[in-house]
Amino acid sequence: MELKELLYKVSIEKVVGDTATQISAVHFDSRKIDKGNAFVAVRGTVSDGHDFIAKAIEKGAIAIVCEDIPQNIKEGVTYVEVENAAEALAIMASNFYGVPSENLKLIGVTGTNGKTTIATLLFQLFKKAGYKVGLLSTVKIMVDAQEYKATHTTPDPLMINRYLKEMNEVGVEFCFMEVSSHGIHQKRIEGLVFEGGVFTNLSHDHLDYHETFKEYRDVKKSFFDSLPSGAFALTNKDDKNGAFMLQNTKAKQYTYALKSYADYRGQILENSIGGLLLKFNDNELWAKLIGDFNAYNLLAIYGTAELLGLETLEILRLLSELESVSGRFQYMISNDKITAIVDYAHTPDALKNVLDTINEIRTNNETLITVVGCGGDRDKTKRPVMGNIASSLSNKVIFTSDNPRTEKPEDIIADIEKGVEPQHYRKTLSITDRAQAIKTACQLAMANDIILIAGKGHETYQEIDGVRNDFNDFEIVKDELKRMGK
Ligand SMILES: CC(=O)N[C@H]1[C@@H](OP(=O)(O)OP(=O)(O)OC[C@H]2O[C@@H](n3ccc(=O)[nH]c3=O)[C@H](O)[C@@H]2O)O[C@H](CO)[C@@H](O)[C@@H]1O[C@H](C)C(=O)N[C@@H](C)C(=O)N[C@H](CCC(=O)O)C(=O)O
Numbered sequence: 293m294e295l296k297e298l299l300y301k302v303s304i305e306k307v308v309g310d311t312a313t314q315i316s317a318v319h320f321d322s323r324k325i326d327k328g329n330a331f332v333a334v335r336g337t338v339s340d341g342h343d344f345i346a347k348a349i350e351k352g353a354i355a356i357v358c359e360d361i362p363q364n365i366k367e368g369v370t371y372v373e374v375e376n377a378a379e380a381l382a383i384m385a386s387n388f389y390g391v392p393s394e395n396l397k398l399i400g401v402t403g404t405n406g407k408t409t410i411a412t413l414l415f416q417l418f419k420k421a422g423y424k425v426g427l428l429s430t431v432k433i434m435v436d437a438q439e440y441k442a443t444h445t446t447p448d449p450l451m452i453n454r455y456l457k458e459m460n461e462v463g464v465e466f467c468f469m470e471v472s473s474h475g476i477h478q479k480r481i482e483g484l485v486f487e488g489g490v491f492t493n494l495s496h497d498h499l500d501y502h503e504t505f506k507e508y509r510d511v512k513k514s515f516f517d518s519l520p521s522g523a524f525a526l527t528n529k530d531d532k533n534g535a536f537m538l539q540n541t542k543a544k545q546y547t548y549a550l551k552s553y554a555d556y557r558g559q560i561l562e563n564s565i566g567g568l569l570l571k572f573n574d575n576e577l578w579a580k581l582i583g584d585f586n587a588y589n590l591l592a593i594y595g596t597a598e599l600l601g602l603e604t605l606e607i608l609r610l611l612s613e614l615e616s617v618s619g620r621f622q623y624m625i626s627n628d629k630i631t632a633i634v635d636y637a638h639t640p641d642a643l644k645n646v647l648d649t650i651n652e653i654r655t656n657n658e659t660l661i662t663v664v665g666c667g668g669d670r671d672k673t674k675r676p677v678m679g680n681i682a683s684s685l686s687n688k689v690i691f692t693s694d695n696p697r698t699e700k701p702e703d704i705i706a707d708i709e710k711g712v713e714p715q716h717y718r719k720t721l722s723i724t725d726r727a728q729a730i731k732t733a734c735q736l737a738m739a740n741d742i743i744l745i746a747g748k749g750h751e752t753y754q755e756i757d758g759v760r761n762d763f764n765d766f767e768i769v770k771d772e773l774k775r776m777g778k
């Protein structure tokens with residue numbers, strides 16, 4: 293593709309050289325550059341892509357897209373100065389793959405919690421309805437039946453557009469994607485043509501990355517600001533930031549709510565370990581998913597499916613068939629009727645939700661044993677808050693490691709313990725080794741008790757000191773209960 297075609301819609305400040313040159317591929321990592329490629333120099337959080345321009349040229353780059361053209365110009369290389377290189381990269385990625393988001397209906401789901409659940413269940417629902425569907429999620433990437441490993445919640449723009457292109461090739465009609473705040477902030481979704489946007493909720497998260505809650509909120513809002521007028525924007529009216537998200541959007545606005553009047557109104561009639569009995573607008577339905585928060589997720593799915601043109605009765609029928617998403621309130625019941633739940637709750641809000649839900653639906657005097665930790669090299673302020681929530685809402689708590697990454701596990705656990713109030717001290721113990729912590733929970737559990745293992749959900753590894761070892765909460769608890777004959 294010619295460089296000038298690749299740059300269509302990119303806001304350009306200066307060009308040195310010829311834009312009629314043929315470009316064979318686009319990269320933002322100099323290490324991936326090959327002959328005839330374009331290199332986009334992005335300023336990152338660790339290093340600056342501009343420092344790798346010379347390296348990229350050495351490896352064969354014939355076009356450089358950057359925010360500052362270097363002093364030393366190399367003969368035969370075209371330099372393009374742009375206002376924002378990350379934004380240029382995303383637009384170029386879309387152009388390179390032929391604007392694939394235009395050839396399907398792309399729906400973005402954003403908010404602190406519920407993105408994976410909603411996107412994955414929409415994928416399942418549309419698949420059951422007979423469509424070819426795509427999914428870009430934290431857990432996995434699906435191009436119709438073909439599964440790929442996910443590295444990010446919202447991948448980089450080259451990856452997004454490559455998968456969308458592949459979706460085009462196999463005739464995918466709908467694609468549901470998670471839109472993370474990092475993804476929006478780093479312009480990974482720039483240039484994508486969305487058919488709709490869905491907002492879940494907003495709470496404390498990622499304040500290591502975004503400096504203030506306000507900035508985090510405004511980043512999320514900017515996704516809705518950028519939706520085109522033909523798209524729809526569906527928001528949660530019960531969340532205090534729900535209305536704010538749509539303040540400046542050009543898209544058609546719709547709301548869903550359990551507590552107030554909305555376009556898509558829901559009511560929880562029954563909430564038990566067996567599932568949810570719900571009323572959506574005027575129709576009742578049973579769902580296999582558990583907990584208030586899933587009532588919100590199901591309602592958002594219902595609204596989205598209606599906005600995308602599915603028949604109401606068909607949606608209701610398919611909603612009742614949906615199964616829980618891996619690592620999202622995934623549970624098993626042992627021979628002794630011990631319920632073990634694995635959940636990805638890794639934020640204070642999600643942890644509180646899960647514990648409230650379990651406390652709501654438990655019937656007898658069972659003991660609730662929670663196993664939880666917090667990730668290293670991530671938001672530290674959430675640690676004591678999560679320690680407080682876990683210890684006040686469970687009967688016993690085992691604090692342990694999540695993914696310590698480069699931090700010392702004991703230091704992370706000490707931060708968590710700081711949030712425990714004195715009257716709860718006797719309930720808690722700390723075991724650094726996560727497998728050992730889970731096994732201890734199994735030892736402590738008696739018939740009918742409930743074990744919650746929070747924070748890692750679907751993850752199949754544990755990252756310690758940069759090394760990812762195989763690790764699966766669900767497998768460990770299942771095997772251990774079986775081994776103990778419980
Ligand atoms: C903090 C963060 O978000 N970092 C992302 C960012 O990398 P960065 O800014 O740190 O990059 P950098 O290392 O500073 O490098 C700057 C530039 O120099 C280039 N470079 C670097 C070295 C070299 O030799 N040559 C070269 O060209 C790099 O390719 C890059 O373009 O841009 C990269 C490319 O898109 C991402 O892969 C990377 O994600 C890292 C791995 C990450 O862990 N991100 C997490 C926090 C994240 O994005 N999470 C959200 C979900 C959060 C949630 O909701 O739970 C997600 O969407 O997954």
Ligand SMILES: Nc1ncnc2c1ncn2[C@@H]1O[C@H](COP(=O)(O)OP(=O)(O)OP(=O)(O)O)[C@@H](O)[C@H]1O
Nearest residue numbers: 404405406407408409430585620635636637642645
């Ligand atoms: N609508 C919701 N409101 C609050 N909590 C929720 C909601 N849906 C799910 N949760 C809780 O949050 C956890 C994460 O859910 P999910 O993976 O769907 O969210 P996410 O937005 O994709 O998160 P991430 O940003 O980590 O990918 C779940 O395990 C559950 O405990």
Ligand SMILES: N[C@H](CCC[C@H](N)C(=O)O)C(=O)O
Nearest residue numbers: 638666667670694695747748
């Ligand atoms: N998307 C989240 C995942 C956190 C999951 C938790 N298990 C951890 O490792 O901290 C993040 O990158 O912050």
Ligand SMILES: [Mg+2]
Nearest residue numbers: 407408430445
């Ligand atoms: Mg997710």
